[in-house]
Amino acid sequence: ISYWHERKRRYPHLSRMALDFQTIQPMSAECERLFAAAGRMVTPLRSRLDAKIIGMCQVLRSWLRAGV
Structure with missing residues (x-):
């Protein structure tokens, strides 16, 4: 996760997609x-x-919907 946070500015869309896959949603809603x-x-x-x-x-x- 830190890898994509470090590259967030260079690859905004790709990092958002990667973080979407690698993180767990904090809310059940x-x-x-x-x-x-x-x-x-x-x-x-x-x-x-x-x-x-x-x-x-x-x-x-x-x-x-998120514009990625």
């Missing part, structure tokens, strides 16, 4: 929102989506 969003994403037509695909979609959605 964000996790609950993500869980609810993933639940809305999986409809009967999308019920065969792999868990990894759903996770990647949620990460990308989060980054797009």
